[in-house]
Amino acid sequence: xTTLTRKQREVRDREAQIxxxxxxxxxxxxxxxxSMDRIxxxxxxxxxxxxxxxxxxxxxxxxxxxxxxxDRLVIFRKAASYPSRPRERIAxxxxxxxxxxxxxxxHFKLEQVLRLSSVWEKTSPERRQFMHHCESQCVxxxxxxxxxxxxxxxxxxxxxxTPEQLVFGLWSMSFGAQTILASSTSLVDIGIGDPHRxxxxxQARLLDGYGxxxxxxxxxxEALSERIAREYFAKETExxxxxxxxxxxxxx
Amino acid sequence: xTTLTRKQREVRDREAQIxxxxxxxxxxxxxxxxSMDRIxxxxxxxxxxxxxxxxxxxxxxxxxxxxxxxDRLVIFRKAASYPSRPRERIAxxxxxxxxxxxxxxxHFKLEQVLRLSSVWEKTSPERRQFMHHCESQCVxxxxxxxxxxxxxxxxxxxxxxTPEQLVFGLWSMSFGAQTILASSTSLVDIGIGDPHRxxxxxQARLLDGYGxxxxxxxxxxEALSERIAREYFAKETExxxxxxxxxxxxxx
DNA sequence: CCGTATTTTGACAAGTCGTCATTTTTCAAT
DNA sequence: ATTGAAAAATGACGACTTGTCAAAATACGG
Numbered sequence: 342x343t344t345l346t347r348k349q350r351e352v353r354d355r356e357a358q359i360x361x362x363x364x365x366x367x368x369x370x371x372x373x374x375x376s377m378d379r380i381x382x383x384x385x386x387x388x389x390x391x392x393x394x395x396x397x398x399x400x401x402x403x404x405x406x407x408x409x410x411x412d413r414l415v416i417f418r419k420a421a422s423y424p425s426r427p428r429e430r431i432a433x434x435x436x437x438x439x440x441x442x443x444x445x446x447x448h449f450k451l452e453q454v455l456r457l458s459s460v461w462e463k464t465s466p467e468r469r470q471f472m473h474h475c476e477s478q479c480v481x482x483x484x485x486x487x488x489x490x491x492x493x494x495x496x497x498x499x500x501x502x503t504p505e506q507l508v509f510g511l512w513s514m515s516f517g518a519q520t521i522l523a524s525s526t527s528l529v530d531i532g533i534g535d536p537h538r539x540x541x542x543x544q545a546r547l548l549d550g551y552g553x554x555x556x557x558x559x560x561x562x563e564a565l566s567e568r569i570a571r572e573y574f575a576k577e578t579e580x581x582x583x584x585x586x587x588x589x590x591x592x593x
Numbered sequence: 594x595t596t597l598t599r600k601q602r603e604v605r606d607r608e609a610q611i612x613x614x615x616x617x618x619x620x621x622x623x624x625x626x627x628s629m630d631r632i633x634x635x636x637x638x639x640x641x642x643x644x645x646x647x648x649x650x651x652x653x654x655x656x657x658x659x660x661x662x663x664d665r666l667v668i669f670r671k672a673a674s675y676p677s678r679p680r681e682r683i684a685x686x687x688x689x690x691x692x693x694x695x696x697x698x699x700h701f702k703l704e705q706v707l708r709l710s711s712v713w714e715k716t717s718p719e720r721r722q723f724m725h726h727c728e729s730q731c732v733x734x735x736x737x738x739x740x741x742x743x744x745x746x747x748x749x750x751x752x753x754x755t756p757e758q759l760v761f762g763l764w765s766m767s768f769g770a771q772t773i774l775a776s777s778t779s780l781v782d783i784g785i786g787d788p789h790r791x792x793x794x795x796q797a798r799l800l801d802g803y804g805x806x807x808x809x810x811x812x813x814x815e816a817l818s819e820r821i822a823r824e825y826f827a828k829e830t831e832x833x834x835x836x837x838x839x840x841x842x843x844x845x
Numbered sequence: 846c847c848g849t850a851t852t853t854t855g856a857c858a859a860g861t862c863g864t865c866a867t868t869t870t871t872c873a874a875t
Numbered sequence: 876a877t878t879g880a881a882a883a884a885t886g887a888c889g890a891c892t893t894g895t896c897a898a899a900a901t902a903c904g905g
Binding site: 506 | 705773
């Protein structure tokens, strides 16, 4: 397996370096702050070499997004395998998403850039496909849980409503909230003190609205989430903690 | 009132022309397709003149967004004044948003661009403030309805849940769905045939989840929405129809 | 008709991206 | 070691940005 020549290893490492530098540039200086010249300068390579790794800067952005999306899928799969009633497995997905957001605080900013048509259109079919794969697998994880709930009699969807429609509800709410969060300075002004909590509660209420049992009033939702985070996602939670501490230290 | 010199009128008209040209450019060629040079060329003015109207292209984008946002606020206010039970007034807001989306199909694409930090940061405080004003007024409209519902006994929010939190739920879901819609080619692949309908139903279920009466099962939600669109928003609906026809003609 | 005030202009500086002919490096075969 | 062909790295270049500003064109009151 490890039959990579020194050259090949060098190339692979450099790719990682490019992504690392690009991520920081994007984070610190936004989309316009990302420039091929400056990445090359930072790594002490020429611009031409950069273009041997990525055909344009949009490809770098998509590569970054795909990297976090890969990890998100791992989290989704683990959450969907949480050995419990479907309603609790959905809660585990919610916990997973929150952990993901904490582990990749930049992800939604990048995804936002990527969704611009003039950025998206420059990306390669290969990377696009990979992204779509990750996305549809994530949707599939959740709709699988929905189907299990129906099979077990915990949930009955009305005529004409598909599991995917319900998943779309959770997805759009989560995506919307995270995007607003990532790009809005002042959510507190409007009266939302703890947006993550608000999101979790709203999602729970959406499921309640579909009559998915047990209803959020029938069990301690917060306690469950906390337990899932602490026990089932122990490793990820710890990692997120460390990252938060590091961020604190840097800002201090 | 009409004490504008010919010169002043010229200037005002030109501003409208700039926005018109810029909107089409953005729509047809995306963010990267918008260039000051090309706007100037299209209007047969020099670039310098453009910069007398807008200090940068980001300002143009925000001006466009503010224009549609102004109309959105009008729609929200009208919807909130729908003379009926709060639950139906909320439905009217939903109808209003859908009409808005149809009247300004470009709005969410532009808002998406605007939310990029590197775009937002270049805009002027005056225009930012105007946008925030529109947004908080819209949120205020909806939270007013929520408060009315509580006062009338149709809705009881649990301890620690504010009306704004519920509004955040509706907002994030709507925003998320519209953004996904505006930037995703293939929602059908995932199994969402009619996203607008799916959104409306999910929002209704969210309110059901909070126990806001009458529940969506207790009245014909679709019929109500249709009636509101046809009767209460007659003018706007007709306008949207015309726009759709025009779009069809153009694509044919 | 004149002189000032305002508006318009487009050449310019500084900065992008992506290309591609040259140069440099690598490495297997001698 | 030496060679020479293949692969990789380079950076000057063309074509594009945005935003500025001295100079030219225009407007307009007296």
